[in-house]
Amino acid sequence: MPKPIEIRTSPHLKRAISVDRIMRNVVFALLPICAFSVFQFGLSALLLLLTTTGVAIATEWFFARTSGRGNTVSDWSVVITGILLALTLPPGFPLWMAAVAAFIGVALGKALFGGLGYNVMNPALVGRAFVQAAFPVAITTWTPAFAPGRFTEVIPSTFTLPFMQPIPVKDWIAGLQLDAWTGATPLALQKFQHIELPVTDVFTGMIAGSAGETSAALILICGLWLASKRMLDWRIPAAVMAGAALTTLPFWLMDASLYPSPWFVLFSGGLMLGAWFMASDMVASPVTTSGVIVYGLFIGSLTVVIRLFGGLVEGIMYAILLANALGPLIMSWTQPRVYGAVGKGRGE
């Protein structure tokens, strides 16, 4: 025997899917959404994506280095955080604020807990929630989609100097001379003026909104692709969507002029992106089979409650963060029934 034989413990076979491969595939699934965002909002969206992703990677690298966890950037999970964060921000969001969001998201939302796998909440949403509270004006300043010249010039607010108030975009928008521009997203229109945009527009994404949340159709396709590769648990987005639709239905039936229709709720705002790519975040969602259903329904229905009755226009972010925090509780209720357990419960 030239070399000694190897000894490992069983199982001696291993499925070839590993963490970095899953994460890489999530990134691939997000790329078309990024591309559409850049196509729709131009240079500003591109810079936003590069900023959040770059800062997220740098933050991860720094904390992993200082805490001796080695190179954790290579697991790709931080790239997802960076991209998702950008997709939830308004396209003209000042870059320095986006950088703050990315730093806070990765530092507070992930590194503080001990890195990948230990975070309780979705890091991108932690960053998003922080800037929502810190910069309430900038985060609700929307700019029109398909602005002429969007590939050659940036939205003025993008290059706001650090620690300065964002450059107002009113004049710039006025200069674009878009007749239909009201300065409101479909969600806000519906909520405050009870004007429901045609569902085909919100479905395909020919509207204003966050950089990457506008095209429900595209998000759906990308999410389904990922689910078909078994790298995303389809039950979570399905439950979120079911929860949202079922919660809206009675109100809409009561007064369709006041309340949005279930399909409008599903296809508008951040619901699709949230359901498919943020609620489904493996680390922050429950692991039990019935737990994910409870978790998804909770997110969907809370989102609608916030949208309809809360002070905010969009509720998916807080709904997911709250559900993330409730995760351990949901799991303790939904431990699987063990083979051979007599009666209900955990067996023995």
Added chain:
Amino acid sequence: MSLFSLFQRPRTFEHGIYPVEHKELTADKPIRRLPFAPELAIPLAQHKGAPAVPLVKVGQEVVRGEPIARAEGFVSVPMHAPATGVIRAIALTPTADGPKTQAIFLKVYEAASQEVLYDLERDLDAMTPEEIVAAVQDAGLVGLGGGAFPSHVKMKPPAGKLIETVIVNGCECEPYLTCDHRIMLEQSDALIRGIKLALKATGAKRAIIGVEDNKLDAVAHLRAVIPKGLPITAEAVETKYPQGAEKMLIKSLLRKEVPVGGLPADIGVAVYNVGTLAQMGDLLPKGRGLIERVVTVSGPALANPGNFMVPIGTPLRFLLAQVGLAADRVGEVILGGPMMGMAVASLDVPVTKAVSGVVALEREDPDLERRKVYPCIKCAECLKACPVSLNPSMLGELAIARQYARMAEEFNLNQCFECGCCAYVCPSNIPLTQYFRIAKSINRDQRK
């Protein structure tokens, strides 16, 4: 097969995995005999229960088939000489479990005949159930599927329990292994004789042969040869690992679960491997003992994989040399299948009664990306794989935190039978099964 049965969903259990089978390497290789190794090492403890006690002295001559060690008590079995030769020593041998155990070393005479010279004709029909149980113990029969539990013990259910159904396990769910497949095709007469004996000894009313549906030829063959009027049926079950685990097969065939902490006998079931019953049907009529078994020798590091009738005690080194081991490529050599089998530390380890397969895998690059261990990402794949519905993700975290007692008390650690599904699917490459093995043994030590 009727048209209807084509559209039926195959019978199955919950969860489990679909590893690549690699059975094509040996599935169509008929069982062949191999020459005797120059020396055989027959461990005295190759079954569950008390080790056997030697009946022979160093220097004594024995003939093939002669008893060389006796059972020690009821949960124990005797050993028989696998070849004609002389006892060279009673000394320590390495086994798959690592620590050396007592074994009888038998120097085989050159040109020793394969013929068994030690016979004791019996009339099966005249035997009472008690006599069958005794005869099964005398034959040294143990679960040949890998469990190595003395077969006669399972024929005597605890007082007050009735065996209604005998389940014959022909699933063979481990990748690479095909010996049970070949046994069903080639030794069906002995198998049916064995099933009849098991029915009589246990008093069961019926027997079901469960076979994974990747071996439909075996199902068809068995259905064709089972004599009319016998309460024996052959059923296909889904090809899914670990279908061959007792509890899973019971669920698949009977839709019943063995209660936590209980035995199959609690729900009126006794499970036997097809290899065990085929040997039973072969040995009992002639009053012989178990001296050889069918072993699948397979894997990518072998030139001529196949199914072989291997004398008990044959050293792996000799066996692997017969099939063309690629010494420069071999990585692990595994006894049993690659999901639950043990890698041996030395090729001097002998084939014992429990060894259904010898799988030689190729050397692996230790820096392989897929071996890198990440933290648990809560992907839930392990929960979806665990056939007993545990929460391996949670158990793994508790193991890392060394909360072994809590693992057992709150998360049913003791229900884990180390099937390996969770570790197989884990994208973070966490050695979950190994963690659970360690946790269980620490808990056991602490209870003492």
